[in-house]
Amino acid sequence: MTTTTETTNATATATGTATLTLAKSITAGLRRSMQDDDKVILLGEDIGKLGGVFRVTDGLQAEFGTDRVVDTPLAESGIIGMSVGLAMRGYRPVAEIQFDGFIYPGFDQIVSQVAKLHYRSRGAVRMPITIRVPFGGGIGSVEHHSESPEAYFAHTAGLRVVSCSNPQDAYDMLREAIASDDPVMFFEPKRRYWSKGEVNFEPEETLPLSRARVVSPGSDVTLVAYGPLVATAKDAVAAAADDGVSIELIDLRSIAPIDFDTVAASVRKTGRLVITHEAAQSGGIGGEIAASITERSFNWLEAAPARVTGFDTPYPPAALEEHFLPDLDRILDAVDRVLGRPNSLSDWED
Amino acid sequence: MLRTTVSNSSDSEVDLLDDRDYVQLIDAEGRRHANPTLDRWIADVSDDQLADLYEDMVVVRRIDVEATALQRQGELGLWPPLLGQEAAQIGSARALRDDDFIMPSYRENGVAYCRNVPLDDLVRVWRGHAHGSWDPTEYRMAIPAVIIGAQTLHAVGYGVGVRMDGADSAVITYFGDGATSQGDTNEAMIFAATYNAPVVFFCQNNHWAISEPVRLQAAKHISERAPGYGIPSIRVDGNDVLAVMAATRIALDRAHRGGGPTFIEAVTYRMGPHTTSDDPTRYRSAEELAEWKAKDPITRLEKYFEDKGIFTDELKARVKAKADSVAAEFRAGCKEMVEPETMSVFDFVQIEANPVLERQRAQYAAYLANFEGED
Numbered sequence: 001m002t003t004t005t006e007t008t009n010a011t012a013t014a015t016g017t018a019t020l021t022l023a024k025s026i027t028a029g030l031r032r033s034m035q036d037d038d039k040v041i042l043l044g045e046d047i048g049k050l051g052g053v054f055r056v057t058d059g060l061q062a063e064f065g066t067d068r069v070v071d072t073p074l075a076e077s078g079i080i081g082m083s084v085g086l087a088m089r090g091y092r093p094v095a096e097i098q099f100d101g102f103i104y105p106g107f108d109q110i111v112s113q114v115a116k117l118h119y120r121s122r123g124a125v126r127m128p129i130t131i132r133v134p135f136g137g138g139i140g141s142v143e144h145h146s147e148s149p150e151a152y153f154a155h156t157a158g159l160r161v162v163s164c165s166n167p168q169d170a171y172d173m174l175r176e177a178i179a180s181d182d183p184v185m186f187f188e189p190k191r192r193y194w195s196k197g198e199v200n201f202e203p204e205e206t207l208p209l210s211r212a213r214v215v216s217p218g219s220d221v222t223l224v225a226y227g228p229l230v231a232t233a234k235d236a237v238a239a240a241a242d243d244g245v246s247i248e249l250i251d252l253r254s255i256a257p258i259d260f261d262t263v264a265a266s267v268r269k270t271g272r273l274v275i276t277h278e279a280a281q282s283g284g285i286g287g288e289i290a291a292s293i294t295e296r297s298f299n300w301l302e303a304a305p306a307r308v309t310g311f312d313t314p315y316p317p318a319a320l321e322e323h324f325l326p327d328l329d330r331i332l333d334a335v336d337r338v339l340g341r342p343n344s345l346s347d348w349e350d
Numbered sequence: 351m352l353r354t355t356v357s358n359s360s361d362s363e364v365d366l367l368d369d370r371d372y373v374q375l376i377d378a379e380g381r382r383h384a385n386p387t388l389d390r391w392i393a394d395v396s397d398d399q400l401a402d403l404y405e406d407m408v409v410v411r412r413i414d415v416e417a418t419a420l421q422r423q424g425e426l427g428l429w430p431p432l433l434g435q436e437a438a439q440i441g442s443a444r445a446l447r448d449d450d451f452i453m454p455s456y457r458e459n460g461v462a463y464c465r466n467v468p469l470d471d472l473v474r475v476w477r478g479h480a481h482g483s484w485d486p487t488e489y490r491m492a493i494p495a496v497i498i499g500a501q502t503l504h505a506v507g508y509g510v511g512v513r514m515d516g517a518d519s520a521v522i523t524y525f526g527d528g529a530t531s532q533g534d535t536n537e538a539m540i541f542a543a544t545y546n547a548p549v550v551f552f553c554q555n556n557h558w559a560i561s562e563p564v565r566l567q568a569a570k571h572i573s574e575r576a577p578g579y580g581i582p583s584i585r586v587d588g589n590d591v592l593a594v595m596a597a598t599r600i601a602l603d604r605a606h607r608g609g610g611p612t613f614i615e616a617v618t619y620r621m622g623p624h625t626t627s628d629d630p631t632r633y634r635s636a637e638e639l640a641e642w643k644a645k646d647p648i649t650r651l652e653k654y655f656e657d658k659g660i661f662t663d664e665l666k667a668r669v670k671a672k673a674d675s676v677a678a679e680f681r682a683g684c685k686e687m688v689e690p691e692t693m694s695v696f697d698f699v700q701i702e703a704n705p706v707l708e709r710q711r712a713q714y715a716a717y718l719a720n721f722e723g724e725d
Binding site for chain 1: 703
């Protein structure tokens with residue numbers, strides 16, 4: 001396959017394919033969206049000259065100017081509220097929240113304005129806003145820099161909530177998020193920013209943003225993951241295969257709405273369901289998937305669904321995060337549980 | 351003594367804030383005070399036009415009375431009266447250019463009236479039929495913001511967009527004294543100053559945020575804060591329609607010419623309750639209310655007209671006829687409003703298909719179908 005990379009030419013449209021880190025594929029997606037639509041504007045803290053603390057917007061201000069790549073004062077509610085006004089004026093803002101744990105000052109504007117203005121105005125107002133949030137742990141950071149707040153937003157009507165797990169999806173999903181007339185919370189798996197993959201800049205076909213992807217087919221257990229844990233789940237699939245267990249891995253991609261059709265179709269085949277995410281268990285996405293699949297597909301289930309999640313604790317200090325984060329062995333333990341094999345909870349009684 | 355200034359096209363604007371609490375052109379007794387700086391901004395306002403402003407104020411007060419009665423009769427769930435704030439709303443709204451955009455709170459019924467928002471749309475929210483009831487693009491006025499101060503940030507974003515479009519229109523955002531304690535309002539002033547956004551921050555200091563007096567929000571005049579953000583401010587008698595119009599025109603002129611944001615503190619008084627659910631007798635004195643009734647924005651204009659000998663029977667009859675007809679239309683529009691359809695509860699959540707929500711819609715429809723044929 002011919003590989004051409006023209007991303008070094010600032011004004012040219014990237015064509016063909018290239019091997020990129022996930023972070024750079026987001027950069028490429030932003031660039032392409034800005035080239036395609038001059039109403040696309042980026043706002044955030046340190047996104048201009050610095051290119052963002054993760055360098056995701058590196059070079060974009062030089063290329064598109066300070067009007068379209070806007071460094072903002074340090075006020076998240078201000079960033080989101082300003083995006084609302086820009087959207088009302090016909091712009092398509094892409095707001096960057098520097099870290100997951102910094103989003104809460106902007107929470108009111110997100111849930112009361114961004115999410116609800118279409119409904120509140122009986123359809124007269126559109127909020128084509130994308131809110132990019134680097135999220136999740138595993139990078140040994142200080143507090144408020146490793147959180148997974150996606151469930152708060154998935155619980156809010158009017159928001160689409162998505163997370164990418166690989167460079168191609170990052171590029172495609174971001175472009176669709178920005179092009180969407182609905183507001184999209186775009187959660188970026190920050191510990192996978194540096195993982196590389198091939199990116200086709202002009203894919204003939206992309207999976208719609210609201211659809212889950214079956215990453216690898218299997219017959220014994222359905223494993224659902226999203227964002228940073230898809231890579232971990234892939235390792236679990238490989239390890240289980242060595243053990244003779246066939247796992248069907250689903251990359252959820254869309255956290256709201258959840259593609260239950262894809263998950264249910266898989267569970268009706270395997271009869272067993274494991275869900276994993278970094279966010280705390282109670283009130284989390286895993287519980288919603290377990291409940292909904294149980295409602296829809298109870299008669300196909302061979303075992304109770306299992307969740308492998310962060311604990312109901314604040315995100316711990318870096319020295320303890322390996323215990324908080326779901327890993328290969330904890331996922332395999334849950335796989336054993338749904339298969340009725342010996343596992344860490346074999347003798348557990350409630 | 352105010353330390354605030356108006357750094358406008360003319361340095362002389364500074365004079366207006368020299369040693370008075372606020373700027374004023376028509377006082378509570380209907381006396382017209384010359385003010386060389388302010389006067390030139392309303393020099394074109396003839397007595398006929400002043401009579402039109404008077405009519406607007408009487409009409410929106412009448413809408414208020416009508417709405418309050420409708421609430422008492424069970425036709426409305428709630429109503430936020432603007433009683434006492436007519437001059438602040440009419441004076442500012444009538445200063446706007448047609449292409450200026452409005453980001454209101456929920457009490458700006460007088461402003462909406464000036465924008466020709468249909469009368470039944472003024473009341474649809476309060477009848478519980480919708481959260482917002484008009485197309486902001488059509489009326490250049492956003493739907494009411496109930497979250498206190500949230501709309502100020504929207505004004506900044508909209509204003510930045512206006513400038514990026516190469517347009518020279520302005521955005522005016524309305525909020526109360528309570529909103530000036532919100533982070534959003536303060537962030538909005540920071541952002542507006544940073545981006546030199548064409549925004550008029552129009553604070554109706556009506557002295558009460560439900561039961562909380564303005565002194566709980568501000569230790570000094572609210573208008574004194576803005577200069578700290580780099581935004582010039584004007585403190586104006588909010589019950590003086592002419593002074594409000596002049597101040598708003600100054601601010602709009604700055605915005606239209608690329609001069610950036612301006613802050614107006616219109617000192618007024620909420621003579622009624624916060625909403626029809628409120629009981630102000632629990633927290634404020636009859637003496638205070640009486641004191642402000644003496645500064646009524648409508649009465650002072652009537653005194654002014656009387657002194658000039660132009661408060662004619664013809665004018666009185668005209669204004670009464672207009673108020674009567676608006677009130678009748680308003681009342682009829684309210685009572686004849688068609689209830690929203692049941693299944694519309696699912697409408698306008700999102701634009702793109704949401705299969706999870708569609709499933710809920712279908713299941714609820716199936717549930718409702720169970721009752722078909724029953725009484």
